[in-house]
Amino acid sequence: MLPFSYEMHEMAHFAWAPARAVSDVARTWLENPVNPLSLTAAGRNLTATAKIFERLTRRYGKPAFDLATTVVDGAIVPIVEVVVWERPFCKLLHFETQFDTGVPQPRQKLLIVAPMSSHHATLLRGTVEAFLPFYDVYITDWIDSRTLSLAAGRFDLDDYIDYVIAMCETLSKEHDGLSLHTLGVCQPAVPLIAAVALMEAQDNPHVPASMTLMGGPIDTRRSPTKVNLLAQERGSEWFRRHCICTVPYGYAGVGRDVYPGFLQLTGFLAMNIDRHVNAHFDFFDHLVTGDGDSAAKHREFYNEYRSVMDLTAEFFLQTIDTVFVKHALPKGEMTHRGTPVNLAAIRRVGLLTVEGENDDISGIGQTLAAQDLCQSLPHSMKANYLQEKVGHYGVFNGSRFRNEIVPRIREFHARISRPVHALKLVATAETKCAERAAS
Missing domain, CATH: 3.40.50.1820 (Alpha/Beta hydrolase fold, catalytic domain)
Structure with a gap:
C-alpha cells in the first residue's frame, strides 16, 4: 500500500494554486477587448497557453447528464x-x-x-x-x-x-x-x-x-x-502494493483504502500519450485561430475524460x-x-x-x-x-x-x-x- 501518495497528490494540486491564480489574472487581462494585445497573434497565443495551463492543472468535478x-x-x-x-x-x-x-x-x-x-x-x-x-x-x-x-x-x-x-x-x-x-x-x-x-x-x-x-x-x-497482459504479469499482489492508497483528511471517506481515480486516469493517458498530446496541440491551434466549435468539442470530451472517481x-x-x-x-x-x-x-x-x-x-x-x-x-x-x-x-x-x-x-x-x-x-x-x- 502507498500510504502517502494520496497526500502527495493533494499537496501537488494545492502547490499549483498560486500559478493558476496568476495565469487566470493574465488570461482575463489578455482577453479584455480594451487591451490592444488581445487583437494580436502574441496575445492570442498567450491566452491559449493560459487556458491550457488552467485545464491541465484544474480538478474536474462530476459532470451532469444534462439530458433535458x-x-x-x-x-x-x-x-x-x-x-x-x-x-x-x-x-x-x-x-x-x-x-x-x-x-x-x-x-x-x-x-x-x-x-x-x-x-x-x-x-x-x-x-x-x-x-x-x-x-x-x-x-x-x-x-x-x-x-x-x-x-x-x-x-x-x-x-x-x-x-x-x-x-x-x-x-x-x-x-x-x-x-x-x-x-x-x-x-x-x-x-x-x-x-x-x-x-x-x-x-x-x-x-x-x-x-x-x-x-x-x-x-x-x-x-x-x-x-x-499487465494484470496477468504483475498479479493482484503487485496492484495491492503499488496502487492502493488511503483517502486523506479533508474527504468524508478519510481512512478508506481506495484505488484512486488519478492513478487510473494516468494509466489511460499513458496508453495513448501521443494521441492526447496531439489533441492538446490541436486545441491550442483552435483557440488561437478562433475555431470555437472544435475547441468546444475538445473541452466536452476532456471535461468528461478527466473527471474520475475512487474505487x-x-x-x-x-x-x-x-x-x-x-x-x-x-x-x-x-x-x-x-x-x-x-x-x-x-x-x-x-x-x-x-x-x-x-x-x-x-x-x-x-x-x-x-x-x-x-x-x-x-x-x-x-x-x-x-x-x-x-x-x-x-x-x-x-x-x-x-x-x-x-x-x-x-x-x-x-x-x-x-x-x-x-x-x-x-x-x-x-x-x-x-x-x-x-x-
Missing part, C-alpha cells in the same frame, strides 16, 4: 432525472419521459449498468441519449468512494453483483407487461452475466429478458491487450484477481459468496455480445466468449456483432454506435421480447431437442 429532452415518434418530450433506488455505493437513475398526456406511455425498460472503473456514469451520456427515444432508460450511478465514510461499510465485486440483482428485481416487480433489458458496458459485463446466472440458478422470476454485453472482459485470455480497494483487487489474473469466470471457477457462478444455468435470458474491431481495452473475442459459456441458452436467443472501425469508446458512443450498433440492439430486443414464461417454455423445448439430437 428527447425525441419520441417525432415529438420533443421533456426528461426528468429521478433516483428510484439507492444504496450507499450506487444510485439508480431513471430518465423519466414526460409525455403531454401526463401519463408516461409504456415502453420497454432498459437498465444500463455503467462501469465502475474510475470514470463517472456520465461517460455513457451518449449511450443514454441514443436509447431514450426507444426505451424507458435507467442507469447505475456509482458513488465516488472517497465521499463515503467508513461507516458505509465495504464494497467488493460480490456486493456489485448483489446490487445488480436487486435492481433487476426492483424494475421487474414493477410489472407492466413489458420486458426488462439489461446492457453492460465494459467492466460490468462480468458482474452482469454473473448476476443473471445466479438468478437463473435460483429460478428467480425477475430475470431480465436480455443482456447485452459490450466490449467486456469475459475471457481476457482471448486477444489479450496491454491492459490484460474501493476491495472491489478493485477482487476484480483484478477474479477477471484478469485467475480468469475465474471462463474457467468455471468464479464464486459469489461461496456459491458457484455457473453460466450454463442461463436458459431464459437473451444474450447479445458487441465488440469493436480496434478495441485496445477488450480485445476481439473476449466478449464473444460469453456465447460459448452460455451453453444452455438456445441458439435463437443468442447474437453477436462486431463493429468495424471503432475502438473501445466507439463501442458505446459516437456516430457508428448510434447509426449501426443501436439499431442491431433494438432488432435483437424485438426478436426476443416475450413474456418470461414464454421464453422459459421455448428455452426448455429447444434444450430438449438438442439433447435428443445429441443422443
